[in-house]
Amino acid sequence: MSNLVDIRKLQRSFGGPAVLDGIDLTMAPGEFVALLGRSGSGKSTLLRVLADLDTAPAQELQLPARRSVVFQEPRLLPWKSVIENVALGVRHPDARLLAKQALADVGLSHRLDAWPLTLSGGEAQRTALARALVREPQLLLLDEPFAALDALTRLRMHDLVFELWRKHHPAVLLVTHDVWEAVALADRILVLDQGRFIREIRVDIVHPRRRDDPRTSLVEAELLKELGVEPLHA
Amino acid sequence: MADTSTVSHGTAPEGAVGPVPAKPGSRQLANTARRLASPLAIIALWQIASMTELLSPRILAGPGDIISTAGRLVASGELINGLIVSFLRVLAGFSIALILGIALALVSGLSRLGETIIDPPIQMLKAMPFLGLLPLFILWFGIGEAPKIGLVAFGAVFPIYLTLHGGIRGIDKKLIEAGQTLELGTFGIIRHIIIPGALPSLLVGVRYGLSVAWLSLVVGEQINASSGIGYIITYARDFLQTDVIVVCLLVYAIMGLLTDGLVRAIEAYALRWRPEVIA
Ligand SMILES: Nc1ncnc2c1ncn2[C@@H]1O[C@H](COP(=O)(O)OP(=O)(O)OP(=O)(O)O)[C@@H](O)[C@H]1O
Numbered sequence A: 001m002s003n004l005v006d007i008r009k010l011q012r013s014f015g016g017p018a019v020l021d022g023i024d025l026t027m028a029p030g031e032f033v034a035l036l037g038r039s040g041s042g043k044s045t046l047l048r049v050l051a052d053l054d055t056a057p058a059q060e061l062q063l064p065a066r067r068s069v070v071f072q073e074p075r076l077l078p079w080k081s082v083i084e085n086v087a088l089g090v091r092h093p094d095a096r097l098l099a100k101q102a103l104a105d106v107g108l109s110h111r112l113d114a115w116p117l118t119l120s121g122g123e124a125q126r127t128a129l130a131r132a133l134v135r136e137p138q139l140l141l142l143d144e145p146f147a148a149l150d151a152l153t154r155l156r157m158h159d160l161v162f163e164l165w166r167k168h169h170p171a172v173l174l175v176t177h178d179v180w181e182a183v184a185l186a187d188r189i190l191v192l193d194q195g196r197f198i199r200e201i202r203v204d205i206v207h208p209r210r211r212d213d214p215r216t217s218l219v220e221a222e223l224l225k226e227l228g229v230e231p232l233h234a
Numbered sequence B: 001m002a003d004t005s006t007v008s009h010g011t012a013p014e015g016a017v018g019p020v021p022a023k024p025g026s027r028q029l030a031n032t033a034r035r036l037a038s039p040l041a042i043i044a045l046w047q048i049a050s051m052t053e054l055l056s057p058r059i060l061a062g063p064g065d066i067i068s069t070a071g072r073l074v075a076s077g078e079l080i081n082g083l084i085v086s087f088l089r090v091l092a093g094f095s096i097a098l099i100l101g102i103a104l105a106l107v108s109g110l111s112r113l114g115e116t117i118i119d120p121p122i123q124m125l126k127a128m129p130f131l132g133l134l135p136l137f138i139l140w141f142g143i144g145e146a147p148k149i150g151l152v153a154f155g156a157v158f159p160i161y162l163t164l165h166g167g168i169r170g171i172d173k174k175l176i177e178a179g180q181t182l183e184l185g186t187f188g189i190i191r192h193i194i195i196p197g198a199l200p201s202l203l204v205g206v207r208y209g210l211s212v213a214w215l216s217l218v219v220g221e222q223i224n225a226s227s228g229i230g231y232i233i234t235y236a237r238d239f240l241q242t243d244v245i246v247v248c249l250l251v252y253a254i255m256g257l258l259t260d261g262l263v264r265a266i267e268a269y270a271l272r273w274r275p276e277v278i279a
């Protein structure tokens, strides 16, 4: 199977030292990859290159045509209702119908005509997820999409993202600070530090993954060490 | 994934014992009455001063006279005709300002080059006391409708341009990025993000521009008017009819309030997505 994403020797700097310093990244179709790294390690910078939001001179990138992004903030247009927001990026005569289905998928059928500023944080982020998925992306880019949510909502969002991934099967690149989030969801976890991948871990544990499973705990502990955090229970 | 059952608690039972708060309606009424007390007292004193001839009608007519004069002017059709003429002047001048202001703000808000060309001269013109331009306008346009409409347009164009330009520049870049990831294209981003995002600022500019427009009209109509409210004022001045002058000033004020109310209504509808409007 050929790669969906293929990046070689990606360089990026903002005048100073390189933020991305020779990154190689390949992703297979439908693969769920999590990207961990300290704050400022260049995770968002990489994601923005993949989203084609970086205005730097184009490098040689192989990217799929259909990509969607969910950011840490929902970035909904406040002057459009929830369903209008979701339908906005769809070029299809039945955009509204598709948007309705996408919102049903994230459990928001009852909020179709709500204004975004009246949504709770979790609802807004689910709307953003629906807006990303309705475009049937081959590559779904998630930049800490649940970071601003409370712990309970975040756990529910994990289940939701996992279900949606099963259903639509896009390749996913999930940027996160939450080690458990990465372990619970990803096929493969990459750790970025000073512009390079310093670690790659495949997670072959079957879903649903339990946090008290010794195998997940092992991966978690290893990642925490890589990030320079000694786990308390070690 | 459906939300699981919710537990309801903490809501007070119907008819709970305790002090019953005053209905918001009646409290508001009391508040309004309190605020009206002092203006009503002033009007009463004014009326007394007029009736005791402490206040000569050559200085200022009393409230009673003003009301009866208003009735007479309305009945004769004089006031309505003048009002229509004045209103059409504001309408014409303000329309020009609106179209010109929006066009200039779009060009300078959407392109750096446009901003470099358009913004500096507008900032300089803005510093000019525009009512002082009236003599020039008369030299250029004669004494017909053109200088009056021109003065209204000139005064109102700045607030419209400045607020819309600021609104466009102030749009959240993150939303524009979101639009790029949705592949809306430049035109789509302007239509779905920039214009609706700058609308609140534009409406502020429109309201401010309208008040400037009425002000410009009042000044413009004092000179060489042969119709309109300003003409009625000039005529009344020659005959020392202070009651007529006051009636005309009140009409200006009422028209200003009405047009402002219209924009507020548009605002309430167009910005209904804002939580404070929803709540
Ligand atoms: N547009 C920019 N101009 C200048 N410097 C930038 C820009 N974008 C990112 N940087 C710098 O690049 C580095 C990496 O930033 P990036 O946002 O990719 O980090 P991150 O890994 O996503 O961090 P976080 O986890 O805090 O979101 C930072 O030092 C940041 O200051």
Ligand SMILES: [Mg+2]
Residues within 6 Å of the ligand: A043, A044, A045, A143
């Ligand atoms: Mg980041």
